[in-house]
Amino acid sequence: MLEGEERAFTEFFDGHFPRLYRFALPRLGRNADAAEEVVQAALCKAISAMRSWRGEASLFTWLCTFCVHEISSHYRQGDRRPLTVGLLEDGPAMIAPDEARHTEVSMLVHATLDGLPEGYGDVLEWKYVLGLSVDEIAARLEVSPKAAESLLTRARQAFRDAYPEGDDSGTKGQ
Amino acid sequence: MTGAAGRPPEDDSIARLLEQAGPRPIPPEERAGRVRETVRAHWRTEVGAAPRRRTPIWAAASLAAAAAVVAAVTWGLWSHGQRPSVAEAPIAVLLKSEGSIRLVDAAQVHDDGAPPRIGDALQAGSTIESGADGRAALSLADGTSLRIDSGTRVRLLSGPTLDLEQGAIYLDSGRGQNRRAFLEVRTKWGVVRDIGTQFEVRLTDDAVWLSVREGLATLARSGRSFAAPAGTRLVAGATGVESRALEGPDWSWVLAMAPSFQMEGRTLADYLDWLSRETGWRVEFADPAIARESSTIVLHGSVAGIRPDETPAAVLPTCGLQHRLSDGTLHIERLDGAGRPR
Numbered sequence: 001m002l003e004g005e006e007r008a009f010t011e012f013f014d015g016h017f018p019r020l021y022r023f024a025l026p027r028l029g030r031n032a033d034a035a036e037e038v039v040q041a042a043l044c045k046a047i048s049a050m051r052s053w054r055g056e057a058s059l060f061t062w063l064c065t066f067c068v069h070e071i072s073s074h075y076r077q078g079d080r081r082p083l084t085v086g087l088l089e090d091g092p093a094m095i096a097p098d099e100a101r102h103t104e105v106s107m108l109v110h111a112t113l114d115g116l117p118e119g120y121g122d123v124l125e126w127k128y129v130l131g132l133s134v135d136e137i138a139a140r141l142e143v144s145p146k147a148a149e150s151l152l153t154r155a156r157q158a159f160r161d162a163y164p165e166g167d168d169s170g171t172k173g174q
Numbered sequence: 175m176t177g178a179a180g181r182p183p184e185d186d187s188i189a190r191l192l193e194q195a196g197p198r199p200i201p202p203e204e205r206a207g208r209v210r211e212t213v214r215a216h217w218r219t220e221v222g223a224a225p226r227r228r229t230p231i232w233a234a235a236s237l238a239a240a241a242a243v244v245a246a247v248t249w250g251l252w253s254h255g256q257r258p259s260v261a262e263a264p265i266a267v268l269l270k271s272e273g274s275i276r277l278v279d280a281a282q283v284h285d286d287g288a289p290p291r292i293g294d295a296l297q298a299g300s301t302i303e304s305g306a307d308g309r310a311a312l313s314l315a316d317g318t319s320l321r322i323d324s325g326t327r328v329r330l331l332s333g334p335t336l337d338l339e340q341g342a343i344y345l346d347s348g349r350g351q352n353r354r355a356f357l358e359v360r361t362k363w364g365v366v367r368d369i370g371t372q373f374e375v376r377l378t379d380d381a382v383w384l385s386v387r388e389g390l391a392t393l394a395r396s397g398r399s400f401a402a403p404a405g406t407r408l409v410a411g412a413t414g415v416e417s418r419a420l421e422g423p424d425w426s427w428v429l430a431m432a433p434s435f436q437m438e439g440r441t442l443a444d445y446l447d448w449l450s451r452e453t454g455w456r457v458e459f460a461d462p463a464i465a466r467e468s469s470t471i472v473l474h475g476s477v478a479g480i481r482p483d484e485t486p487a488a489v490l491p492t493c494g495l496q497h498r499l500s501d502g503t504l505h506i507e508r509l510d511g512a513g514r515p516r
Contacts, residue, residue: 001217001221002221003221004218004221009214009217013210013213013214017201017206017209017210018198018200018201018206021201021205021206022198022199022201032202032205036205036208036209039209040208040209040212040213043209043213043216044212044213044216047213047216047217047220048216048220050220105191105194105195106194106195106196108195109191109192109194109195110195110198110199113192113198114198121198124188124192125192125197125198128188128189128192128193129192129193129195129196129197130197130367130392130394130399131392131394131397131398131399132369132392132399133399133401135390135401136369136390136392136401139369139389139390140369156185156188159188160188163191
């Protein structure tokens with residue numbers, strides 16, 4: 001991407017914009033205009049600083065730091081008061097108590113999927129939300145069914161590891 | 175210990191959670207388009223990359239040469255008039271039409287009663303209607319080929335999602351693609367999703383027919399997903415879903431509406447790949463050397479206006495080759511007198 005490859009930019013943008021938008025939206029009181037503005041600024045600043053990314057954190061995690069900074073700036077600039085909506089990744093206890101449980105769980109699941117390594121969230125969504133079989137996922141990814149099953153196993157493990165402790169869903173095993 | 179469907183209990187928990195959560199919401203197309211354009215401009219400034227060509231913002235993501243060409247045409251049309259804002263980024267372009275076709279664009283730029291023109295761009299929310307004598311072919315933003323049969327009404331909801339209200343459409347999402355988003359066709363009888371394939375979705379009075387020509391598609395309804403591999407037809411109606419073998423499918427309307435192969439400067443191998451995909455023919459070479467040479471033979475000229483299955487007679491002789499067709503296989507050999515297999 002730093003060499004000006006258009007395809008690399010497209011992959012970068014398509015792979016991260018939706019996740020960052022979902023990251024920003026609940027933190028901005030579901031203000032879509034603000035989320036658009038914040039994510040755009042975060043991506044521009046991250047691109048300017050791209051050469052400093054050393055890969056210690058995942059690229060998405062690194063981009064989130066820019067997003068958090070822009071969200072703070074957003075609230076500072078207009079003397080706006082942040083809503084008392086907690087950061088989902090900090091755990092269920094931080095979520096506003098008046099949030100409906102269904103919405104709460106959905107947001108938490110989506111945030112967890114977005115935070116998984118590249119591709120893991122997609123295969124889990126294909127398997128459990130869209131109901132695709134392993135063969136269908138394999139065809140989608142152009143890999144063997146065995147490789148798709150292996151990817152699913154790793155994705156499930158990553159989800160179990162990332163989904164916040166204390167939630168009553170029992171994803172950590174019985 | 176296992177849970178439902180033979181899964182370990184902890185996997186059931188993940189399944190329940192994800193089912194309950196539903197799909198992750200996708201940012202609105204217009205917002206993504208605005209941000210993409212701004213960020214891309216910033217990126218170009220940062221890396222000093224000059225844009226190779228001014229094209230509509232979605233053209234860069236397209237894998238279809240035809241779509242890219244038409245995108246350039248479209249840009250040319252716009253550049254002579256008013257340039258659309260990024261918020262009006264198109265999600266489909268009209269490649270071909272015949273008979274009565276009506277485009278009702280979300281921005282209402284095509285709803286003036288004038289017949290549609292090749293290169294017309296459509297935005298999310300647009301509707302296409304074909305009359306009893308009308309058919310059309312479009313390219314979607316991701317390069318997917320969309321063909322519309324007569325008597326059809328279909329709405330383009332967003333890049334990969336269509337709402338088929340009546341009639342029939344054919345989709346070719348290409349091969350070798352690894353797209354993030356599924357192509358989705360919503361009907362009152364269920365939702366069809368592609369897995370990188372060629373298929374037709376046809377609404378009848380009391381059912382939807384999903385006919386899969388190549389690859390694999392699924393039909394989801396009532397929380398269940400039904401797979402339809404190549405050569406099968408799923409029929410879903412009020413009484414349920416059944417799978418049938420696809421006997422003697424009629425793809426002639428699909429062939430008739432195939433966008434032309436953009437031949438100039440492309441290789442013979444490219445052409446044969448396109449021909450095979452459009453016709454469903456297998457290609458066999460009498461001489462393995464022809465197969466090797468096919469990727470170095472560069473074609474010139476045009477096959478615009480010729481049905482795909484009629485193009486071999488126009489193209490192959492210019493390469494010193496001839497063909498014969500039997501049982502769905504196109505046999506290619508050197509022209510008599512132009513060199514038999516060496």
